[in-house]
Amino acid sequence: MATYLAFLRAINLGATRKFPKDAIVSATEAAGFSGVATHINTGNVRLETAMRSRARIEAALEESYLAAQGFEVPTIVLTPAELRAVVEEAARLAPDHAGRHYVSLLKVEPGAAVVAALEARSTPDERVHVAGRGVHLVLGESYHLAALSNAVVEKHLGVATNRNLTVLRALVQKWC
Template sequence: MAASTRTYIAFLRAINLGAKRKFPKASIAAAVEAAGCTGVETYINTGNVRFDTSLRSRARIEAALESAFEAEAGFEVPTIVFTQAELREIAADAERFADGHEGRHYVSLLKDPPTQAGVEAVEAAGTAGEVARVGGRAVHLLLGPNYHEARLTNAAVEKHLGVATNRNLTVIRTLAERWC
C-alpha cells in the first residue's frame, strides 16, 4: 500500500541573486521531482515551491530538497519548509502584527524555531520606524518609508535567530491563497 502524501511549501534562500546563484523555476521543479515529490508548482522566480511528499519530518524533507537542489544547481540552497496550515497562520498573523501599520511589511521565514532570547533580541533591535514581531517560525518586519535603508533586515534576523529567507507580505498572502 502506498504511503499517503501531504502538501508542503518550501522557500529557498539566496537564489537568483547575482550571476553565480541562478536557479530557474524549471530547474527547481526538476530537483523537487528528483527528490521524490509530486504535484510540484513554483511561484515567481524567488524560490517558492509547493509539492506533495509522503515524508513527514520537516528536517528530512528539507535535507532531501537541499541535497537535490545542490545536485541540480551546483551550490548549496538553504531550504525552509512549512505545512499549508503553518503558511495560513503566517498570513493571518500579518493582520494581527501589522495593527494599522501602513509601511512596508516583509516576513522572514525561519528554518528553526526561535529561542526566547533570540526573539527578545530581534524585537528589541527595532526602532520607532522599524518593528519586528515574531510568531512561530516567522518574523514580521514592519518598516517605514525608508525601508531600503532599514537596519532591521533579514541579515539582522539571521544574526539573532539563525537561517531565514525573506518575502514581502504580498507574496506570503498570494501563496497562502493559492496553495493553502
C-alpha cells in the same frame, strides 16, 4: 500525501546563483516529490510527499538542489497551516500598515531569550515581531534604509529567507 511549501534562500541573485523555475521543478521531482509547482522565480515551491519530517524534506530538497545547481540552497519548509498562521499574524500585527511588511521564515524556531533580544531592536519606525518561525519586519516608507533586515534576523536567529507580505498572501490564496 501531504502538501508542503518550500522557500528557497538566496537564489537568482547575481550571475552565479541562477536557479530557473523549470530547474527547481525538475530538481524537486528528482528528490522524489510530486505535485510540484512554483510561484514567481524567487524560490516558492509547493510539493506533495508521504514524508512527515520537515527536517528530512528540507535535507532531501537541499541535497537535490546542490546536485542540480552546484551550490547550496538553504530551504525552509512550512505546512499550509503554518503559512496561513504567518499571514494571519501579519494582519493582527499591522492591519493598517502603510509602509513595508516583510517576513523572514526561519529554519528553526528560536528560543525566548534570542527573540527578546531581537525584538528589543524595534524602534517607532521599524518593528520586529517573532511568532514561531515567522519574523515580521514592519518597516516605514524608507524601508531600503532600514536597520532591520533578513541579515539581522539571521545573525540573531539562524538560517532564514525573506518574502514580502504580498507574496505570502498570494501563496496562501493560491496554495492553502
